[in-house]
């Protein structure tokens with residue numbers, strides 16, 4: 622017989638929450654002024670249109686797994702969890718080290734997570750929140766006790782440094798959380814996911830997959846770069862971000878007034894501001910670090926969560942809402958009551 626968690630409309634058997642968080646970014650800081658030296662742009666344009674002032678760039682010998690492993694290690698430490706106690710590792714990424722092996726396999730090996738299964742999840746920038754929701758199901762069902770969920774991307778590897786409409790927007794970074802059972806009334810209270818595949822062509826990397834392999838006739842270097850219909854994606858993002866937050870809240874029987882901190886995907890300060898207004902939240906209840914990192918895709922939401930915690934912006938029993946959106950076009954959201962970790966009283 623199963624007992625339903627009273628606050629869980631998903632019918633979770635076990636309340637599931639975040640036990641520890643960590644993040645990692647590469648050392649190199651690429652400012653707007655530095656970008657303006659080799660691409661036709663200005664600090665004024667970038668800050669005015671996006672709020673971004675700098676982004677991080679991985680070193681030539683760094684790949685996504687290197688960022689993911691360090692973020693994962695830090696999350697494990699924060700959770701007081703040993704790698705060998707992990708049951709599962711999910712790595713959300715759209716820039717895996719290579720098509721095979723999966724980045725999660727590399728992470729599993731290098732972390733020494735000897736008992737863990739693992740897989741990669743790719744739904745572009747929405748990946749981390751999707752992976753969080755996916756990982757939570759294993760804990761909620763009572764199948765697993767400890768799941769490491771990592772969001773990591775080296776987006777600078779997909780940039781055409783001559784395309785000013787994209788290369789100023791993205792950066793590299795990773796964040797991670799450890800999921801596990803929490804006390805009743807805490808943890809994941811409401812979730813929502815969505816995809817509108819009809820909008821897929823507005824945000825693409827065309828080559829490198831089965832439709833256009835690297836060796837196919839006529840393939841051009843530009844086919845490997847990220848291409849985006851910026852204004853179209855902007856309109857999508859503005860309409861979906863607030864709605865996705867509302868749906869996760871509604872799914873948990875909650876309202877925006879109860880939200881302590883909204884942690885949206887960090888793509889553009891104007892998109893974040895529009896969703897803040899949609900949710901009618903005061904600026905103090907919205908977290909943003911897009912200024913320092915740009916859009917780190919799957920790294921964005923956990924990196925923001927990690928810095929929000931470091932800055933003391935999240936307290937026990939706070940209701941936080943995470944929202945991701947991106948290529949697909951896709952989105953996912955989760956409402957989480959913070960705290961209730963084992964030993965937290």
Ligand code: UT7
Nearest residue numbers: 661662663666670746785786789851852854855888889947
């Ligand atoms: O996680 C993935 C999700 N992606 C996003 O969330 C991105 C969503 N889109 C956006 O954030 C915005 O659409 C952008 C920031 C990409 C662009 O802002 P915009 O206000 O939509 O500008 P625009 O694309 O309409 O371009 C306006 C002008 C154009 O010049 P003209 O044609 O008006 O003369 C562009 O060529 O700005 C020009 N422009 C630039 N100028 C200086 C575009 N990029 C730059 C640049 N520097 N970097």
